[in-house]
Amino acid sequence: MAVILSNSLVSAGIFKMTVAFTGDVKPGQFFMLRAWDKDPLLSRPISVHNYEAGQLTFLYQVVGKGTEILARLQADDEVTIQGPYGNGFPEITGDLCVVGGGIGTAPLYYLLRHYRDQNPTGKCRVYLGFRDIDYGVEAFAALADEVVLDVGGIITDKLSVIPSETVVTCGPEIMMAAVASAVPTENTVYVSLEAHMACGIGACLGCTCETRSGNKKVCKDGPVFLREEVFNV
CATH class of the missing domain: 3.40.50.80 (Nucleotide-binding domain of ferredoxin-NADP reductase (FNR) module)
Incomplete structure (x- = not known):
């Protein structure tokens, strides 16, 4: 479980959620998010928008039941996050x-x-x-x-x-x-x-x-x- 610090509307159908998190997170990785019991069946994969000073941010689009539930969450609510997953972007020096x-x-x-x-x-x-x-x-x-x-x-x-x-x-x-x-x-x-x-x-x-x-x-x-x-x- 992670505590939601903020979850706000950015644009039409676009939300930005920030949660408290401590760990190693690479650009390009993603988390599986869930704030429900059985329906919908699956968690939602959402890429990392930013990670800094113990704050993990997701920018996501409401496209179905799962993201509709996420969009209704407020500060101090809890959300289940699993990750980070994936290989992420490589280090780019040029x-x-x-x-x-x-x-x-x-x-x-x-x-x-x-x-x-x-x-x-x-x-x-x-x-x-x-x-x-x-x-x-x-x-x-x-x-x-x-x-x-x-x-x-x-x-x-x-x-x-x-x-x-x-x-x-x-x-x-x-x-x-x-x-x-x-x-x-x-x-x-x-x-x-x-x-x-x-x-x-x-x-x-x-x-x-x-x-x-x-x-x-x-x-x-x-x-x-x-x-x-x-x-x-």
Whole structure:
């Protein structure tokens, strides 16, 4: 159980929850959250939006019964969290370019903050795409050298990558596939996949995905993969 410190509406259908937590958490990892007994059956996998000074933050979208229950929780309520799970993003020492779409922008903020802590003079550019309303842009702008924003269009149409950059992307699969195709092969590209999960530890095989080296589990082998493992490029 974790005590909720805050749980507030950020934008239409988007909530930010902060809970008390102590442990090691890497950017790109996720937790399984649950605040109910039997219905719905499964916990909800939610990526880490930020972790700092004993405060673990999740940015999530209300899309069903489970997240509707989470959105009703208030400060001092308790929520069951299991994790952190997943391999997370690798350490990046060169220049960084992140491309996020919708709620897929959530784990990219912690990546960017961690990158800036480790590389205070490194260059980081950010591309953020949203369908209707943007959110969280100011937080990215406070850390990045450049932020390119698109609302209602196609963010990958604006994407221009510098040869020295490592690219990290998270968002709708069609967007990540477009990033994987658009970025030159000389650049390293990491993609963070989403999948329905039951256990979060690779036991149930419910989040199996096809990769170049055979079937792998998004929760345990991922959610972060090299682009060439999961997309035909």
